Amino acid sequence: MKMNEFRSPSYLNELLTNHLGRYIDSNKHLINENYDSELASYVRNSKVIFETQREIQRNAEEFYSGRIGKMPIYDLSTFLVTAASLFIPEHLRDEHAVLNAEKMGAGDQVPNAHLSARLSLVTNLSFPCLLAVTTYDHDGSMISAHDLVVDDGKGNSQLTMFGLGVVMSLNSEGIELEEEILALLEVPEGME
Numbered sequence: 001m002k003m004n005e006f007r008s009p010s011y012l013n014e015l016l017t018n019h020l021g022r023y024i025d026s027n028k029h030l031i032n033e034n035y036d037s038e039l040a041s042y043v044r045n046s047k048v049i050f051e052t053q054r055e056i057q058r059n060a061e062e063f064y065s066g067r068i069g070k071m072p073i074y075d076l077s078t079f080l081v082t083a084a085s086l087f088i089p090e091h092l093r094d095e096h097a098v099l100n101a102e103k104m105g106a107g108d109q110v111p112n113a114h115l116s117a118r119l120s121l122v123t124n125l126s127f128p129c130l131l132a133v134t135t136y137d138h139d140g141s142m143i144s145a146h147d148l149v150v151d152d153g154k155g156n157s158q159l160t161m162f163g164l165g166v167v168m169s170l171n172s173e174g175i176e177l178e179e180e181i182l183a184l185l186e187v188p189e190g191m192e
Contacts, residue, residue: 007157007180008151008157009149009150009151009157009158012149012157012180012181012184013147013148013149013150013163015178015180015181016148016149016163016166016167016177016181017145017148019166019170019175019177019181020129020132020133020142020145020148020166020170021141021142021145023126023129023170023173023175024129024130024133024136024140024141024142025141025142027123027125027140028139028140028141029140030123030125030140031119031123031125031130031136031140031141032138032139032140033140034119034122034123035119035136035140038115038118038119038122039115041118042111042114042115042118043088043089043092046084046087046088046111046114047088047092049084049087050081050084050085050087050088050097053077053080053081053084054081054084054096056077056080056081057074057077057078057080057081060073060074060077060078061074081096081100082100082103082104085097085098085100085101086100086101086104086106086109086110087110087111087114088101088111089108089111090107090108090111112131112134113131116130116131116133126169126170126173127165127169128162128165128166128168128169129165129166129169129170131162131165132145132146132148132162132163132165132166133145134146145162146160146162147160147162147163148160148162148163148166148167149163149181149184157184158184159184159185163184164185167181167182167184167185168185
């Protein structure tokens with residue numbers, strides 16, 4: 001869709017973000033009731049996995065790393081510590097976990113996805129809509145969200161991965177969306 005003054009990517013992003021905000025706000029009591037307990041449970045479980053895997057790696061370094069040839073215990077434990085560090089929320093990562101996560105450029109993507117999945121399971125709210133939210137208020141309402149519509153660099157509006165999930169989810173829930181938002185789901189000419 002070509003940009004114009006009325007249908008610019010920023011306008012469409014704001015429009016879709018408002019739909020998302022209304023969806024979240026209409027269910028904020030469910031988020032408020034479950035957010036803290038799901039976050040605490042997730043953090044507790046992910047820290048146990050990370051700390052256990054790090055202990056395995058310490059032992060692998062001590063007892064298996066000086067060998068010549070294949071070292072599956074050491075190599076696998078190193079890989080799993082890196083992977084497990086991605087599960088820890090950024091603000092709770094120790095120095096070792098921060099270094100591992102920075103190597104991957106992951107930020108809080110994994111914790112946010114897991115928390116959104118947990119909230120979706122206990123509330124029956126849309127996973128794509130929960131995942132698109134970046135910050136909740138204390139009452140469960142949405143403060144901010146990822147960009148949902150952006151300029152593709154050629155003057156066209158396009159959905160981000162978060163926007164695609166939000167549009168498909170809201171549409172499947174029967175929420176009326178503007179034609180210009182739904183048009184973003186169409187495959188652009190020449191890409192059929």
